[in-house]
Amino acid sequence: MIDFTTTQCLLFSEIISKPAAMQFDQRQGPPDGGSILLKAVERRYGSIGGLAGCLRPQRQAGKADHPLKELLAQRVFSIACGYADANGSARLAADPVHKMLLDRGPVAGLDLASQPTLPRFENPVDRKQFYRMGEALAESVIERHAKRLRGHARSR
Helix, strand or coil: CCCCHHHHCCEEECCCCCCEEEEHHHCCCCCCCCHHHHHHHHHCCHHHHHHCCCCCCCCCCHHHCCCCCHHHHHHHHHHHHHCCCCHHHHHHHHHHHHHHHCCCCCCCCCCCCCCCCHHHHHCCCCCHHHHHHHHHHHHHHHHHHHCCCCCCCCCC
């Protein structure tokens, strides 16, 4: 029997600012490693920044350690990885992959927001803010389709 040991190695210089090489040859790799590709999509389209612009900060500026956009990005990426509630954030705060998603060093970078911080960020969001986020997302999708279809897409 022939055993193939070719290692695939990819460089993602456009995705994260830190040099990273992903090797897909481990039997026990990090379960959220594929989320690095989500970071590439976010970098290309910038949806999280647009959504964060729809939110009104409810926090006291002097007591906030994490910017609003960063908290939203942490929740979006963790939900996309299957962590539907903020309970997993205690473990994910020091996770190297999740730290890279927020442009932090995987080892020496600061930890992400804690479990108590995320509900304080999520709970004050009201219907008007959700509605504005929906509008921003719809406009973003229409804009991308207009570019793709050379201006032949419109909202109504």
